[in-house]
Amino acid sequence: MLDPAPRLSEHFPPATAEQWRELVEKDLGDAGLEALSDTTYDGIRIRPLYHRGDRPEGELLRALPAEAIVHKGDDPRGRRGRVWELRCNQSHPDPDVVRLHIEQDVHGGATSIGLRLDVRALVGERVHPAAPDRGVVVHHVSDLLRCLEGVDLGALPVHLDAGAAYHAAALALSSVWDERGVDPSRARGGFGADPLHALSRDGVLLESVPDSLRALADLAGWTAARCPQVCAVAVDTESYHLAGAGPVDDLAFAMATGRQYLGALVDAGIDVDTAARQIELRMSVGTSFFRSIAKLRAAHRLWARIVEAYGGSEPARALRLHVRLSERVLSRRDPWVNLLRNTVANFAAAIGGAHGTSPVPFDRALGESGELGRRIARNTPLILAEEAHILRVTDPAGGSCFTTSP
Numbered sequence: 001m002l003d004p005a006p007r008l009s010e011h012f013p014p015a016t017a018e019q020w021r022e023l024v025e026k027d028l029g030d031a032g033l034e035a036l037s038d039t040t041y042d043g044i045r046i047r048p049l050y051h052r053g054d055r056p057e058g059e060l061l062r063a064l065p066a067e068a069i070v071h072k073g074d075d076p077r078g079r080r081g082r083v084w085e086l087r088c089n090q091s092h093p094d095p096d097v098v099r100l101h102i103e104q105d106v107h108g109g110a111t112s113i114g115l116r117l118d119v120r121a122l123v124g125e126r127v128h129p130a131a132p133d134r135g136v137v138v139h140h141v142s143d144l145l146r147c148l149e150g151v152d153l154g155a156l157p158v159h160l161d162a163g164a165a166y167h168a169a170a171l172a173l174s175s176v177w178d179e180r181g182v183d184p185s186r187a188r189g190g191f192g193a194d195p196l197h198a199l200s201r202d203g204v205l206l207e208s209v210p211d212s213l214r215a216l217a218d219l220a221g222w223t224a225a226r227c228p229q230v231c232a233v234a235v236d237t238e239s240y241h242l243a244g245a246g247p248v249d250d251l252a253f254a255m256a257t258g259r260q261y262l263g264a265l266v267d268a269g270i271d272v273d274t275a276a277r278q279i280e281l282r283m284s285v286g287t288s289f290f291r292s293i294a295k296l297r298a299a300h301r302l303w304a305r306i307v308e309a310y311g312g313s314e315p316a317r318a319l320r321l322h323v324r325l326s327e328r329v330l331s332r333r334d335p336w337v338n339l340l341r342n343t344v345a346n347f348a349a350a351i352g353g354a355h356g357t358s359p360v361p362f363d364r365a366l367g368e369s370g371e372l373g374r375r376i377a378r379n380t381p382l383i384l385a386e387e388a389h390i391l392r393v394t395d396p397a398g399g400s401c402f403t404t405s406p
Contacts, residue, residue: 017051024048040291042248050401084385085356087159087322088378089114092368093127093137095146102151104371108378112157112189114358115147119202122165122172135161141175153182157189161236164206166193170219170232190231190280193219196257201239216261217268220278224270231320233261236282242328247295254281255302266310273316276307281319284326285345285352290402292345296321296352297397323349324358330365338362339376346381347388351396357381 025033036048088105090098090113102113118135121127127137138144148158153176162169170191177187195212199205205212216233223232235258237250245253258279265275281299285292304317325345330338339362349357359380361373369377385391 017049017053020049040248041246044248046291052401054401084350084381084391085112085157085322086110086378086381087112087114087157087356087358088374089116089161089324089358090147091116091135093118093135095136095138095143098136098147099149101374102147105374105378106151106156108375109382110378112159112356113148113151114159114161117160117162117165117169119163119165119198122162122168123206138169138172141172141179144172144176145179148176148180153177153180154186154188159190160192161194161234162192163198163202164195164204164212166191166195166198167215167219170223174227184227186229187227188229190234191219191223192234192236193232194234194236194257196260197234197236197239213260213264214268217264217270220265220275221268221270224274224278231278231280233265233279234282235261235279238282238284238324238326241284241326244328247291247298250283251295251298251302254283254299255306258303259306262306262310272307272310272312276310276312276316277320279320280322282322282324284324284328285348286326286329287341287344289344289348292348293352293397293400294402296323296349296354300353319353321352321354322356322358323352323354325360327360327364330360330362332365335362335366338365339380342377342380343384346384347390350381350384350390 021033024036028035033048038046040046086109088102088110090101092098092101098115102110105113116135118127118137120134121137121139121143124139126139136143136147138147151158158173160166160169160173170193173189173191177184193216195205195209195216199209207215220232223230235254237245237254237257240253241250258281261279262272262275265278266272270278281303283296283299285295299321300319303319307317323345325342329341331341338360342359342362346357346359359377361369361377363369363373390396
């Protein structure tokens with residue numbers, strides 16, 4: 001019979017924070033402990049060490065995700081046994097090129113498809129496929145059918161980003177599902193309706209903000225009734241993040257927008273649980289690993305409080321969160337460093353509680369990414385999941401006093 005594993009704690013005396021502080025100050029000399037501290041752009045002081053005493057009493061004992069839904073997700077298994085959605089985004093203007101890229105991505109392990117559509121084409125302007133990259137040029141349903149040729153639409157979710165033309169995009173994708181014989185109850189994905197993000201990013205809406213919110217609610221109600229596995233609404237903070245928003249600003253914009261959309265859906269007669277399930281949050285993270293984890297875990301907590309305030313049930317408070325690497329951290333010079341940045345972002349997203357990620361190719365800042373860049377970007381989260389085994393751990397950041405401390 002094998003001897004039981006040794007307990008190291010029995011052979012070493014416990015170390016206190018005060019002992020650590022004394023040793024560090026001795027090594028730092030005149031610089032003092034403040035040399036290891038930092039202040040974020042949001043004015044938050046980051047200390048060099050966090051410990052159990054920094055958390056409210058009993059907080060760390062809530063270990064299982066289902067017992068702490070506001071930080072850790074909606075499943076007591078946490079990340080274990082779950083499918084991590086790998087969403088590869090497409091924005092090349094030519095539908096035939098997009099079809100080829102989708103084929104390569106799906107063959108290479110992608111489990112979801114993201115399409116950014118050119119708003120001009122959706123509203124009836126004639127746009128040549130060789131035009132500057134502002135999204136996939138879809139003038140007609142046939143163009144979208146060409147993009148998705150050969151894709152099993154009953155198995156792979158399709159998520160759209162169509163800016164202010166989200167209604168036209170939703171109609172086109174619904175027509176594709178009908179044309180391909182996909183039962184609406186099996187259709188999966190999202191229409192990405194996000195008028196406030198479209199206004200901040202593109203500076204234009206097709207109608208007034210109040211009318212846009214009413215249209216948003218109409219689309220969400222129709223989607224919930226006809227396509228129960230499709231999410232109609234997105235809350236995307238990319239435009240704020242690329243403009244320089246820090247984690248606090250990013251969260252503030254996200255929650256303010258999400259609350260506005262949730263209120264619009266409830267005011268339109270949709271019950272709060274159904275309304276909450278119609279909203280997906282899309283956030284960007286940079287290369288500040290621990291701060292990214294803290295931001296994402298805070299998003300879970302804040303969203304749960306908003307849904308709770310509207311009277312939503314506990315399961316409805318679980319946030320549907322999708323994360324991507326921020327393009328503001330990509331380097332054009334020596335772009336190979338972006339491989340590390342993509343790895344950090346995907347790792348932080350998984351630990352922070354994201355349901356899926358959109359990897360960004362290392363050569364994205366140089367223009368249209370090549371096949372090598374797209375392949376390595378896809379493989380990065382796959383390696384984290386299958387070889388680093390982060391999906392085999394219930395909650396990798398469970399018990400962390402740094403990423404969850406106030």
